[in-house]
Amino acid sequence: MTESPRKLAYLDTSRYGTDRKAGGTVYDAIVVGGGPSGSTAARALARAGYRTALVERGGRIKPCGGAIPPRAIEDFAIPHSQxxxxxxxxxxxxxxxxxxxxxxxxxxxxxxxREEFDEWLRERAALSGAERIAATFEGFEDATGAMRTVVLRRKGEDTERLRLSARLVIGADGAKSLVARLALPKQKPTxxxxxxxxxxxxxxxxxxxxxxxxxxxxxxxxxxxxxxxxxxxxxxxxxxxxxxxxxxxxxxxxxxxxxxxxxxxxxxxxxxxxxxxxxxLKPLKRWDDGRNVLLTGDAAGVVAPASGEGIYYALECGRMVADAGEKFLKTGNPKCLSAARREFLGDHGTVFAILGLLQGVWYRSDWLRERFVAICKDADVQRMTWESYMHKKLTRESPLAHGRILMQNIGHYFGWRTA
Ligand SMILES: Cc1cc2nc3c(=O)[nH]c(=O)nc-3n(C[C@H](O)[C@H](O)[C@H](O)COP(=O)(O)OP(=O)(O)OC[C@H]3O[C@@H](n4cnc5c(N)ncnc54)[C@H](O)[C@@H]3O)c2cc1C
The missing domain is CATH 3.30.9.10 (D-Amino Acid Oxidase, subunit A, domain 2)
Structure with missing residues (x-):
């Protein structure tokens, strides 16, 4: 793996150094959480030349079934060794x-x-220029002005507190994100x-x-x-x-x-x-705080309902969040941050809505589950399921096939067809 940043804007050290007020190092972006989403966002920002810190507490393998579609492997250049x-x-x-x-x-x-995969993603981000920091995010300090200061706890022989400042903080710290709870406190949990x-x-x-x-x-x-x-x-x-x-x-x-x-x-x-x-199982209503904090991946709630598939969406969301972050860093306009959510839901909102409906209808009782499995016998259903899972696109089947599947669903739902 040989990665390097496209342009090293951060090597212009006159722009950076120590934030005297906060007493810590200054970055363009601090990404909290080095799972698939955070590592993808950190890599993209570092490759674009922004001084980026990737903070990961470590010490735990993410519990996960580890299933990913070919689209994730292609779009995010995942090597076959993974x-x-x-x-x-x-x-x-x-x-x-x-x-x-x-x-x-x-x-x-x-x-x-996930033990190997997450570490590989973090290392790839580091090879692109992101600075890896092994520490736990504890909170924000200094919520005024254009900069955000994060407080991190680093465990060694003695517990050490670090204060780092950045123009942008990305919360990629998973479900129940502390970044989300602190930066967007009014938001209802997903x-x-x-x-x-x-x-x-x-x-x-x-x-x-x-x-x-x-x-x-x-x-x-x-x-x-x-x-x-x-x-x-x-x-x-x-x-x-x-x-x-x-x-x-x-x-x-x-x-x-x-x-x-x-x-x-x-x-x-x-x-x-x-x-x-x-x-x-539901994207949050807001992913940014309107100033300089943006959420991604599980922290933003982007896991597909019904299947619980989150790795591909975490990678994809990390990429979109980095794009929005880049525009924000270029212009200083916080409105750029909300583009990430719009883009994500534009591309995947329909699939999420269909899967939400599917879970709400068919997962309610054994009687319905029996019928749901019976529907899966249909060759068109199988083809559409795999095509949309593997390529993340709704297939353009003939209207006849869609109509037939719809009628089948209705028939099974009302018990007109036997399982
Ligand atoms: C049991 C289970 C099975 C699953 N199976 C699948 C599957 O087969 N396929 C699939 O696509 N999805 C699956 N998922 C969902 C998938 O694991 C997640 O959607 C995906 O990992 C989200 O990536 P992320 O980067 O957003 O968050 P995470 O992978 O959760 O990464 C968050 C990172 O932030 C770090 N962190 C958290 N808090 C802090 C802090 N305070 N300071 C510093 N670092 C912090 C964590 O250590 C972690 O590395 C499964 C989930 C579970 C729970």
């Missing part, structure tokens, strides 16, 4: 246990290992699904058997696994992620994953990690 497994088929499992296989004809779903998964060894058992030789993703639409989302078994080569999620407080996710491990043949697989995290 793809730990290629999935060519998914199996949908209905409450009754009936299954529908959905083979992918012209492509695959890529599986990344609804979340809490997801929990266990990472287990893929092979094992009595004779070291390969449990999923077809490298298939299994998706469980069963109320006992999740009352309002779904459960998954995603192979990653040597390891497999088995998880589920729900928005229902107090739901027994550990018990549900234990049931899922029994059902999928992983009951005795060696467990490597157990972890969980919230998944936001």
């Amino acid at each position: 793809i730990k497994a290629r999935i060519h088929s998914a199996r949908m499992i209905a409450p009754s246990g009936k299954t529908v296989d959905m083979p992918i004809d012209n492509g695959y779903v890529g599986m990344v290992d 609804p979340c699904v809490f997801a929990y998964h266990e990472i287990v060894e893929s092979t094992g058992g009595e004779n070291g058997i390969e449990r999923n030789p077809d490298n298939r993703c299994d998706v469980y639409y069963q109320g006992r696994i999740s009352p309002d989302f779904y459960g998954w078994v995603f192979p990653h080569g040597e390891t497999t992620s088995i998880g589920t999620g729900t928005a229902r407080k107090g739901y027994g996710l550990r018990k549900a994953v234990s049931d899922l491990r029994d059902a999928s043949g992983y009951a005795d697989a060696r467990t490597i990690r157990r972890e969980g995290a919230p998944i936001p």
Whole structure:
């Protein structure tokens, strides 16, 4: 990986140095959070020649199934070495246990290992000129004037506090973002699904058997696994992620994953990690504070409803946020910041609305889930699903196919068609 900034405007040190008032270093942009979104935004700003800090607290692997579409791999130049497994088929499992296989004809779903992938993205941003800072964002200081000062805690032998200032702060610190809570305090928090998964060894058992030789993703639409989302078994080569999620407080996710491990043949697989995290399922109404703070990725709520797909959208949002940030840094006009949300919803708002509707309609009861899985048998439904997942474009199928699928949906919904 050899990356370098296109122009090194920040080498003009007369523009920078120490912010005497705040007593810290001055940047064009400080990005808080080095997940896919923050690293993408930091890389783009550094490549454009802006002095950029990328702050990441570290110490935890992001809990994630790690599935990404080919569009993410192409658009963000993800090397094949980061793809730990290629999935060519998914199996949908209905409450009754009936299954529908959905083979992918012209492509695959890529599986990344978030421990390696996130570090690789951060390092790529650093090679483009972003300065990596291993510290935890604690809050803002000095909310007046054009600069923002952030307070960071760095852990070493002694805990040290750093104060850094910037013309722009990007909050890429994930769901339940502290940057969002402090900079946009009036905003209603976005609804979340809490997801929990266990990472287990893929092979094992009595004779070291390969449990999923077809490298298939299994998706469980069963109320006992999740009352309002779904459960998954995603192979990653040597390891497999088995998880589920729900928005229902107090739901027994550990018990549900234990049931899922029994059902999928992983009951005795060696467990490597157990972890969980919230998944936001609705873009926030505002991503900027009207001055100099802008949110991206999970912090802005950009995860697709129904599927919980967030990596591609985090990368994409990071790119758009960096574009808007660049315009803001060039002009000093805070109105430029709101362009990121408009652009994102312009490109992906319709898909998010359709997926939101799909989740609201079909994930409500086992009776409906049974019918939802039955709809997935249809060849047109399968083709449209994979095309729009893989390429992030709504397919331009013939109106006849759309009409037929709509009628099928209505028929299944009202029980006129049997599952
Ligand atoms: C269990 C689970 C399974 C999932 N499976 C999939 C999947 O298969 N495919 C998919 O596309 N999406 C999946 N997602 C969603 C996906 O993981 C997220 O949407 C995506 O990681 C968002 O990227 P991000 O960069 O916005 O945030 P994150 O990846 O959450 O990154 C935020 C970063 O900020 C850092 N940070 C947080 N607070 C601070 C602070 N105060 N100071 C400094 N640093 C801080 C964190 O350490 C982290 O590195 C899953 C999510 C969960 C919870």
